[in-house]
Amino acid sequence: MRIALDVQSTLGRPTGIGQYTKQLLAALRRVAPGHEFVELNWGRDVIMRTDRRLRWQQWELPRRARAVGADLLHVTGFDAPRLRPCPVVLTVHDLVGMLFPHNLPPVARLYWSRWLPYSVRWATRLIADSQHTRADLIRLLGVAPERIEVVYLGVDDSLRPVTDLERLAAVRQRYGIADRLILYLGTLEPRKGLDTLIAAFAQVAADLPHHLVIAGKEGWYTGPLFRQVRTLGLERRVHFTGYVAAEDQAALYSLADLFVFPSRYEGFGLPVLEAMACGTPVVCSKAASLPEVAGDAAVLIPPEDAGALAAAVLKVLQDGTLRQGLRERGLERARRFTWEETARRTLAIYEQVT
Known part of the structure; x- marks a missing residue:
């Protein structure tokens, strides 16, 4: 199987979603060497520019997934494309944009609160980081429970007590x-x-x-x-x-x-x-x-x-x-x-x- 992953979040200085994407991709290659994992990114940091982000997620990403002949596209952070070139798995890490909109800058507040309901509707299957996030998806967005799987994150092997x-x-x-x-x-x-x-x-x-x-x-x-x-x-x-x-x-x-x-x-x-x-x-x-x-x-x-x-x-x-x-x-x-x-x-x- 050829699996395309959106790795845009790993550019620059990655934090939560970027680290999740890097660690998941590396672990997938270790546990499933028989599958092909294709990294898709736009070669620039578009995370905080809403216009570019929309262009990437809604046009460039599905176009590139189709171009590489992906059997599946995994969007690792919130934004599923409406046009699906193949089945789309979407990871939803939290619903902070809906539950704590005042904690976000105005543009991000509008983007996350308005866009996430569409994204979860367009995805083939959803991954939630926790049972709590799964419950939030069901309660706030009316997602059918059978569409959501809970997959916990892992701890990097490099994180161990340091005595040197x-x-x-x-x-x-x-x-x-x-x-x-x-x-x-x-x-x-x-x-x-x-x-x-x-x-x-x-x-x-x-x-x-x-x-x-x-x-x-x-x-x-x-x-x-x-x-x-x-x-x-x-x-x-x-x-x-x-x-x-x-x-x-x-x-x-x-x-x-x-x-x-x-x-x-x-x-x-x-x-x-x-x-x-x-x-x-x-x-x-x-x-x-x-x-x-x-x-x-x-x-x-x-x-x-x-x-x-x-x-x-x-x-x-x-x-x-x-x-x-x-x-x-x-x-x-x-x-x-x-x-x-x-x-x-x-x-x-x-x-x-x-």
């Missing part, structure tokens, strides 16, 4: 990281709950030697976060690193005494598992898919509750037994999620629709 002191020191120096740190890693955007994290850190900063490191690519509406840090007088204790290269992430997780992920909404929440895979204790919100992903291997707190988050941070950092238990359960939890299993389940869906 030279490697740790190099990453510490590269990102200007203090000796003791609490870490967040992910895109900076309103739904991630970083305002709650900063407010919680302000409550415990006097009781801890730790610095708060907020790592990841700037998304949108980040100005209020920087102002919040200045207003609280935390400029010397809160650090923004910017984008973190994939090869540095395992060391960064390993340097942290605690990983905090206070998101208001996630379709999956891969950073939670990545931190666990590196042996870092996790505190995360109990919003959306996060309890499904974290299981009993994290301390769960209500989203947008700075007091509860502050208390959880203190408890984990001051209780060595709890910290060790979280570390052990996290390592075990992360081992259950592999990209090979993601690829095998995805391949089974391909075979069902062709």
Whole structure:
């Protein structure tokens, strides 16, 4: 079978969808060497230009899938073409554009809230990252349950505890990281709950030697976060690193005494598992898919509750037994999620629709 995949999201500095696409494609080639996987992209970053994005998704992508003789097209992030040259599998990672439209820039808000209902209608089969996203598709868009398969994401094999002191020191120096740190890693955007994290850190900063490191690519509406840090007088204790290269992430997780992920909404929440895979204790919100992903291997707190988050941070950092238990359960939890299993389940869906 010749399977075409939309890999446009992997260009530039890939984040969530781009990393999903890269890891899935690599795993598919490992587990299914008898199939041919063709990468389709436009050779430029069109992600934030709506006019070009529409041209790519609705014209260029199906045209190229037809030109390469694809038996199936997998669109790995939200936008299915109306004209289908072959069966189309669409991965829907979340419904943030419909549930949290005010968290997006105006053009993106309009695009995601209006376009997604059409995309899910045009696709032959849908993949959801979690049971929670599947339920959202059924509840909000009226998708027939039998059209949606849940396929969990995996954890990259490179994400393991790092003990090499030279490697740790190099990453510490590269990102200007203090000796003791609490870490967040992910895109900076309103739904991630970083305002709650900063407010919680302000409550415990006097009781801890730790610095708060907020790592990841700037998304949108980040100005209020920087102002919040200045207003609280935390400029010397809160650090923004910017984008973190994939090869540095395992060391960064390993340097942290605690990983905090206070998101208001996630379709999956891969950073939670990545931190666990590196042996870092996790505190995360109990919003959306996060309890499904974290299981009993994290301390769960209500989203947008700075007091509860502050208390959880203190408890984990001051209780060595709890910290060790979280570390052990996290390592075990992360081992259950592999990209090979993601690829095998995805391949089974391909075979069902062709």
